[in-house]
Amino acid sequence: MTRILITECKQEVSSFNPVGSHYEDFVTYRGPRHLDYHRSVRDEVGGALAVLDATDVELVSAFGARAMTSGGTLAGADFERLAGEFLDGVRSAGEVDAAYFCLHGAMSAEQESDPEGYLLDESRKILGESVPIVVSLDLHGILTDRMLRLSDAVVIYHTYPHVDFYETGQRAARLLMRIVREGVRPVTARVKIPALVRGDELITETGLIGHCIRQSQQIEAQPWGLSAGMLIGNPFTDVPELRSNSLVVTDGDEDAARQRAVELAEVFWQYHEQMQVPLTGLPESVSLANQIEGTTILMDAADATSSGASGDSNAILRELVETGYQGRALLPVVDPPAVAQAFQAGVGATIRTTLGGALDPARFPPLERECDVRLLSDGRFLSESFRQPWNSGPTAVLQAGELTVVASTRPVSLYDRSFFLAHGQNPRNFDLVVVKSPHCEPHMFADWCDRLVNVDAPGATSANVRGLGHVVCERPIFPLDEIPQYHPQADLFRRGDT
Numbered sequence: 001m002t003r004i005l006i007t008e009c010k011q012e013v014s015s016f017n018p019v020g021s022h023y024e025d026f027v028t029y030r031g032p033r034h035l036d037y038h039r040s041v042r043d044e045v046g047g048a049l050a051v052l053d054a055t056d057v058e059l060v061s062a063f064g065a066r067a068m069t070s071g072g073t074l075a076g077a078d079f080e081r082l083a084g085e086f087l088d089g090v091r092s093a094g095e096v097d098a099a100y101f102c103l104h105g106a107m108s109a110e111q112e113s114d115p116e117g118y119l120l121d122e123s124r125k126i127l128g129e130s131v132p133i134v135v136s137l138d139l140h141g142i143l144t145d146r147m148l149r150l151s152d153a154v155v156i157y158h159t160y161p162h163v164d165f166y167e168t169g170q171r172a173a174r175l176l177m178r179i180v181r182e183g184v185r186p187v188t189a190r191v192k193i194p195a196l197v198r199g200d201e202l203i204t205e206t207g208l209i210g211h212c213i214r215q216s217q218q219i220e221a222q223p224w225g226l227s228a229g230m231l232i233g234n235p236f237t238d239v240p241e242l243r244s245n246s247l248v249v250t251d252g253d254e255d256a257a258r259q260r261a262v263e264l265a266e267v268f269w270q271y272h273e274q275m276q277v278p279l280t281g282l283p284e285s286v287s288l289a290n291q292i293e294g295t296t297i298l299m300d301a302a303d304a305t306s307s308g309a310s311g312d313s314n315a316i317l318r319e320l321v322e323t324g325y326q327g328r329a330l331l332p333v334v335d336p337p338a339v340a341q342a343f344q345a346g347v348g349a350t351i352r353t354t355l356g357g358a359l360d361p362a363r364f365p366p367l368e369r370e371c372d373v374r375l376l377s378d379g380r381f382l383s384e385s386f387r388q389p390w391n392s393g394p395t396a397v398l399q400a401g402e403l404t405v406v407a408s409t410r411p412v413s414l415y416d417r418s419f420f421l422a423h424g425q426n427p428r429n430f431d432l433v434v435v436k437s438p439h440c441e442p443h444m445f446a447d448w449c450d451r452l453v454n455v456d457a458p459g460a461t462s463a464n465v466r467g468l469g470h471v472v473c474e475r476p477i478f479p480l481d482e483i484p485q486y487h488p489q490a491d492l493f494r495r496g497d498t
Contacts, residue, residue: 002180004052005099005127006035007062008045009086009119012106012140014236014308016460016468017072019359020110023081025071029064030089038064041388044102044136047169055177060096063089068391069413070308072460076110083119090123098180099123099133100172101151105141106234113239113472117146124150132495134176136168140234143190144241148493152179153186153249156229158213159204161415161439165386175226175249186226186249189257189490191265193244195478196235198301198463199277203439208271212246212264219260224251228260230268235465236308242473244268246488258490265488272478277301277438277463279456282319289432290325294450296431301438302459305411309436309461310334314356314367316434316457320403321367327431328402332419334359335407342373342396342407349373355398355405363458371398371405379408381422385441390418397423404430413437416444438463 013021029037038045039053045064052059063086074082090099101123107115120133127133132152137143139157148154155172158164178184201207209230216228227249233242246264250257280288289296303313311334320329335358345351351373354366379392393409406423415437420427427433427445435445438461446452456464466480475481 002057003096005096008064008102010104011067012070013108014460015238021071021074023078034061034064042166044169047166048173051173060093074109079109101135105137106237120150132179136172184251188493189261191246195272197275201275238472261490285455297449297452302457302462304461306413307461310359311411312359329432330430331434336409369400371400384416384418
C-alpha cells in the first residue's frame with residue numbers, strides 16, 4: 001500500500017519584535033494524535049486528510065508543530081530542539097512513497113534565516129531524492145531557492161484574510177496523489193518581485209491582488225496546471241530572500257510555467273504602488289473617533305500579534321488618556337505583570353498598575369493607571385473563526401473609567417473577536433475598539449462599525465515599512481527604494497535537475 005508521510009511546522013516571525021520565540025510557544029503532536037486533531041479542524045492538514053482518507057493509502061504522521069501565535073525570532077536552541085523532533089519523526093516513519101509538508105514560510109531562527117528550507121534539506125537526506133514532496137505555504141511565506149530545489153511542488157493560499165486553509169490542504173494532497181498515481185512531472189517557474197506590500201488592495205475578494213489570484217486559479221483549472229499563486233512575503237521577517245514572488249507549477253511544460261509566472265508578475269507589478277495602506281496619525285485617529293456617533297474601529301496593525309508583534313503596545317491607550325477621550329473604549333494588551341497584580345488583588349479590587357510596555361518598554365513606555373478588576377480567567381477558549389483551542393494565559397479585564405482593557409499573559413491572534421468575547425466584552429457595546437490586526441473578515445468589525453481607521457502607530461509590524469529598519473533583505477526593494485525599471489524573469493526548478 002502507498003505510504004504517505006504527513007508532517008507540519010508553522011510559525012510567522014517579526015524580526016522587529018525584541019521578544020524572542022521559544023519552544024514553549026508551540027503546540028506539538030506526535031503519532032496518531034496529530035492526525036486525530038487535524039481531522040477535527042478545517043486547516044491545511046485537515047483538508048489533506050479529507051482527500052487522502054478517501055484513497056487507498058496508508059498515512060504516516062511524523063510530527064506536528066504550530067506556534068500558538070506569531071512572535072519574535074525563534075531562539076537558536078529552541079529551533080534545534082524543534083527541528084530535532086521534526087526530523088526524528090521523519091526518520092521514524094521508515095520508507096514512504098510520498099510526503100506532504102505543511103509549512104508557513106515566514107519562520108526565522110537565530111543562525112537560520114530559512115528554517116523551512118533547513119527542514120526540507122535534512123528531510124531529503126532521510127527520505128531520499130526520489131520521494132515526492134509537496135509543500136503548502138501561507139501566501140505571506142518567504143519562498144527560497146532551497147525550498148524550491150528540495151520540494152517537487154509548492155501550493156499557496158489563495159485568500160487573504162485567510163479562509164482557504166482547508167482548501168489549500170486539499171489542493172496539496174490532490175497534487176501529491178497525481179504525482180504518485182498519474183505520474184505527473186512538476187516543473188516550477190518562480191519570478192522574483194522586488195516589492196513589500198500591505199493594505200486593503202491585498203484583500204483577495206475585493207482588492208487589486210484579486211486579479212492575480214483569479215488568474216492563478218484559471219491556471220490551476222487547466223489540465224497542465226498543477227499549482228499557481230502569489231507569495232507576497234511577510235515584510236516583517238527581515239531575511240535575505242524577503243520579497244514577493246509569482247509561482248506557477250505545470251506538468252512538465254516549462255514554456256507554459258515560465259510564461260504564466262511572468263504574466264502574473266506583470267499584473268502584480270502594474271498595481272504594486274497601490275498596494276500600500278493609507279495610514280492616519282494617532283492624534284487624528286482619536287479626533288475622528290470623537291466625531292462619530294456609533295463605534296469607531298482603530299486598526300493597530302503595528303502591534304498585530306498574528307503578524308509577529310509583541311502585543312503590549314499602549315500607544316493608542318496613551319493617546320486616549322492624554323486627550324481626555326470620553327467615550328467607552330475597549331483595548332487589548334499583553335501585560336503579564338498587570339495580570340499578576342490583578343489576580344493577587346482579586347475581582348472587585350482596585351489596583352494601581354502600569355498598562356503596556358511590559359515586553360517592549362523602549363517603544364511603549366508603561367502607562368500608570370488606577371483600575372478596577374472586573375474579571376479574571378485562565379485564558380483558555382475556542383477561536384471564533386476556526387474553533388481551535390487558544391490560550392492567552394491568565395487574563396484580566398481591567399477598567400479605568402470608561403476605558404476597558406483586556407490584559408493577557410500571552411499573546412493570541414486578534415484577527416477576530418474571540419479574545420474579547422471570551423472575556424465578556426462585546427465590541428458592539430463600545431464607542432471605540434482597538435483591533436490589533438491588519439485585516440479581519442468583514443463581518444467581524446467592518447460590516448457594522450461606523451468608521452474604521454488604519455492607525456499609524458509604532459510597532460514591530462507597522463505597515464509603514466520604511467521605518468522598520470530592514471538590514472538583511474536584498475536591496476533594492478519597494479517601497480524602501482526606488483525601482484525605476486522592472487523586467488520580470490522566471491527561474492525554473494524541477495526535481496532531478498542539478
